[in-house]
Amino acid sequence: MIQPAPAKLNLALHVTGRRADGYHLLDSLVAFAAIGDHVSLQTGPAALTVDGPFAEQVPTDDSNLCLRAARAMGAEASIHLTKNLPVASGIGGGSADAAAVMRGLAAQGWSLPDNPAALGADIPVCLASRPLRMRGVGERLDAVPPLPALPLVLINPGQPLATPPVFAALSRRDNPGLPDPDWHDAESLIDWLARCRNDLQPAAISLVPVIAEVLAALDRAGARLARMSGSGATCFGIFDSPDAARAAADALTRPGWWTVATELAPLPAPGYISTKTGRK
Numbered sequence: 001m002i003q004p005a006p007a008k009l010n011l012a013l014h015v016t017g018r019r020a021d022g023y024h025l026l027d028s029l030v031a032f033a034a035i036g037d038h039v040s041l042q043t044g045p046a047a048l049t050v051d052g053p054f055a056e057q058v059p060t061d062d063s064n065l066c067l068r069a070a071r072a073m074g075a076e077a078s079i080h081l082t083k084n085l086p087v088a089s090g091i092g093g094g095s096a097d098a099a100a101v102m103r104g105l106a107a108q109g110w111s112l113p114d115n116p117a118a119l120g121a122d123i124p125v126c127l128a129s130r131p132l133r134m135r136g137v138g139e140r141l142d143a144v145p146p147l148p149a150l151p152l153v154l155i156n157p158g159q160p161l162a163t164p165p166v167f168a169a170l171s172r173r174d175n176p177g178l179p180d181p182d183w184h185d186a187e188s189l190i191d192w193l194a195r196c197r198n199d200l201q202p203a204a205i206s207l208v209p210v211i212a213e214v215l216a217a218l219d220r221a222g223a224r225l226a227r228m229s230g231s232g233a234t235c236f237g238i239f240d241s242p243d244a245a246r247a248a249a250d251a252l253t254r255p256g257w258w259t260v261a262t263e264l265a266p267l268p269a270p271g272y273i274s275t276k277t278g279r280k
């Protein structure tokens with residue numbers, strides 16, 4: 001059974017505080033792109049094989065989140081991962097793959113772990129794989145108005161960026177939360193997003209300055225809005241039409257950059273389950 005693991009995008013991400021244990025409180029509009037990794041599962045001894053353009057960067061030992069997800073559900077599964085997305089790049093990656101394993105095993109009758117967030121803060125939202133407002137450290141998920149299928153260009157400049165140093169480089173941790181989600185079409189969504197930020201963006205640029213170049217290149221190519229996702233380094237640009245996104249992606253191909261035209265997936269792909277189902 002093949003499970004899609006779509007790229008996660010933080011269309012806006014505000015850092016609103018910090019817990020006593022050092023984790024940061026977030027307020028983020030999370031959505032998913034129409035591209036991603038794929039996971040297929042077969043019953044059998046625990047094993048992981050990987051192919052795809054970014055396969056070489058995926059650890060296949062016990063630290064792999066797919067294997068940890070299966071273990072957390074007490075399941076033995078033989079997992080095949082097709083890694084289409086760059087790793088450590090702010091678009092879900094390991095969390096999306098782990099959530100796809102959890103969804104696949106739940107569809108076969110295994111119970112989801114009691115605390116999926118324990119494996120990674122983005123796993124609860126990736127389990128749902130639909131647009132949501134994510135708060136706390138990822139455990140609080142609220143519905144948002146429907147999102148349009150916005151044309152996008154995603155660019156990763158080829159520099160993996162670990163999450164902890166980006167949070168450590170923040171200059172402020174007490175920013176205001178997101179404005180109330182009140183969009184009703186693409187224009188009002190873009191206006192709403194323009195009033196938001198990714199608070200991790202300046203911190204990530206201080207560590208990987210080429211991110212600023214990627215954002216400027218997206219602006220020059222006609223993006224209505226260009227922003228980094230998650231803790232980086234992948235950035236997204238929102239375009240007026242699929243043709244404009246494709247033309248920009250063609251123009252923004254550089255050696256070492258991963259550049260792709262896609263769109264926002266407004267609804268979960270068929271076969272997705274809510275985190276409330278799948279209990280044995």
Ligand code: C5P
Pocket residue numbers: 022023024025026119120121122136137138163164167
């Ligand atoms: O959730 P994940 O395991 O990917 O997070 C990696 C690290 O990023 C955490 O160990 C923590 O240092 C930092 N982090 C944070 N606040 C969050 C999410 C991650 O400080 N909300």
